[in-house]
Amino acid sequence: MDVLVCGGGIVGLAAAYELAERGADVTLCEKGSLGNGSTARAAGGIRSQFSTRVNVALSLASKPVWDAFEERFGVDIGFRKNGYLFLARSEATAERFRENVRMQRELGAASELLTPAEAAERCPGLDPEPFVAATFNPEDGVADPNLAVQGYAGAAREAGAEIRTKTAVTDVYREDDRVVGAEVREAGEAGGTASERLAADYVVNAAGAWAGRVGELANVDLPIAPRRRQVAVVEPSTPVPESAPLTIDLETGSYFRPERDGVALVGGHFAESDPDADPDGYDEGMEIDWAAGAVERAGAYADYFGPETRIRRGWAGLYAVTPDHHPVVEESAPGFVTAAGFSGHGFQHAPATGRIVADLVLDGGTDLVDVSGLARDRFERGEALTERSVA
Numbered sequence: 001m002d003v004l005v006c007g008g009g010i011v012g013l014a015a016a017y018e019l020a021e022r023g024a025d026v027t028l029c030e031k032g033s034l035g036n037g038s039t040a041r042a043a044g045g046i047r048s049q050f051s052t053r054v055n056v057a058l059s060l061a062s063k064p065v066w067d068a069f070e071e072r073f074g075v076d077i078g079f080r081k082n083g084y085l086f087l088a089r090s091e092a093t094a095e096r097f098r099e100n101v102r103m104q105r106e107l108g109a110a111s112e113l114l115t116p117a118e119a120a121e122r123c124p125g126l127d128p129e130p131f132v133a134a135t136f137n138p139e140d141g142v143a144d145p146n147l148a149v150q151g152y153a154g155a156a157r158e159a160g161a162e163i164r165t166k167t168a169v170t171d172v173y174r175e176d177d178r179v180v181g182a183e184v185r186e187a188g189e190a191g192g193t194a195s196e197r198l199a200a201d202y203v204v205n206a207a208g209a210w211a212g213r214v215g216e217l218a219n220v221d222l223p224i225a226p227r228r229r230q231v232a233v234v235e236p237s238t239p240v241p242e243s244a245p246l247t248i249d250l251e252t253g254s255y256f257r258p259e260r261d262g263v264a265l266v267g268g269h270f271a272e273s274d275p276d277a278d279p280d281g282y283d284e285g286m287e288i289d290w291a292a293g294a295v296e297r298a299g300a301y302a303d304y305f306g307p308e309t310r311i312r313r314g315w316a317g318l319y320a321v322t323p324d325h326h327p328v329v330e331e332s333a334p335g336f337v338t339a340a341g342f343s344g345h346g347f348q349h350a351p352a353t354g355r356i357v358a359d360l361v362l363d364g365g366t367d368l369v370d371v372s373g374l375a376r377d378r379f380e381r382g383e384a385l386t387e388r389s390v391a
């Protein structure tokens with residue numbers, strides 16, 4: 001079975017590894033370098049506190065891999081389990097939190113409901129006053145996406161996958177509706193390119209924010225939009241302890257988490273508008289006005305971010321967003337598997353997704369997670385899910 005994986009981010013690499021491990025002949029093509037898309041720009045959050053069963057299931061199916069990553073792949077990804085702390089300002093959100101915790105616990109997650117005072121025990125700089133409830137899971141945390149890329153890439157190569165960087169998929173060939181291969185173009189040393197046709201029984205679209213474009217090559221219309229998101233690295237006026245959780249004020253969308261030595265990452269999307277970005281030509285830098293606003297919002301509920309807080313640097317990356325904040329994971333056309341549109345959660349869901357892609361290609365279905373609700377025709381059928389726990 002020849003499989004061509006398009007995209008060398010965490011999702012494509014996890015899929016390439018799982019496929020090669022199960023005996024498929026895998027070629028992964030990445031148009032730039034490994035992880036240089038959204039993966040390198042992620043905040044590294046890993047959690048099982050989602051509001052829909054399928055997202056929680058993807059988290060729980062990924063968890064064993066994150067928990068034993070170093071043993072399995074020989075790379076320490078710096079996974080720090082400080083927990084995620086979600087905060088609710090209104091009774092309506094608190095009610096949803098109660099339902100979420102019930103559902104998450106039923107599926108096996110260690111989530112708990114907290115009072116604002118208990119939340120402040122977990123995050124000592126937190127002002128509990130604006131909040132009415134919180135949820136916490138001590139098993140959630142953050143890891144380094146670049147190291148995870150290295151781990152998966154090494155394991156995929158060891159399992160026999162061929163990984164080709166600076167090699168773009170430029171066309172997808174179909175015969176009698178079935179995918180039979182792709183045109184790939186490799187950028188040469190001297191600036192030229194060389195095209196070749198690769199035969200494949202399956203092409204996997206793991207192109208993240210570019211997935212819509214890759215879908216078009218196979219005449220598959222995907223509702224996946226590239227949306228720009230920013231992160232700031234700040235030196236807070238009071239150092240954020242390294243043990244503090246990733247803390248999200250859900251109703252404003254503001255979040256922060258500790259880095260090392262008291263430094264923190266601060267993020268959130270606050271603008272009313274959310275236009276599509278051009279994944280090949282968006283501003284990868286952080287806007288200082290956005291960063292000042294993000295720090296001010298964080299300072300409104302956490303004492304760490306007083307007026308002396310200094311903005312050190314930052315960056316922007318892309319979420320691959322679908323209308324219901326769930327990915328499309330399916331065989332979209334015969335021989336064409338899509339695994340994209342993770343809407344800001346794709347780093348953490350990559351281990352389960354890699355296995356699911358391998359199951360779809362090699363077995364025609366999967367029993368790891370029920371992904372029937374992740375087919376793209378859910379939007380036409382009016383059966384879209386809505387993930388509300390997003391930042």
Ligand SMILES: Cc1cc2nc3c(=O)[nH]c(=O)nc-3n(C[C@H](O)[C@H](O)[C@H](O)COP(=O)(O)OP(=O)(O)OC[C@H]3O[C@@H](n4cnc5c(N)ncnc54)[C@H](O)[C@@H]3O)c2cc1C
Nearest residue numbers: 007009011031037038039043045169208317345346347348
């Ligand atoms: C600011 C920010 C914070 C985030 N924080 C988190 C977080 O805390 N937790 C979390 O789980 N997720 C987070 N995310 C989301 C996460 O980064 C993505 O969901 C995840 O990286 C998606 O991985 P991917 O492999 O699908 O995409 P990518 O990493 O974008 O990989 C896709 C790859 O496909 C390549 N490609 C595109 N077109 C072609 C082509 N035609 N031929 C060959 N290659 C092609 C691209 O170059 C790219 O490398 C965050 C994202 C951003 C922007």
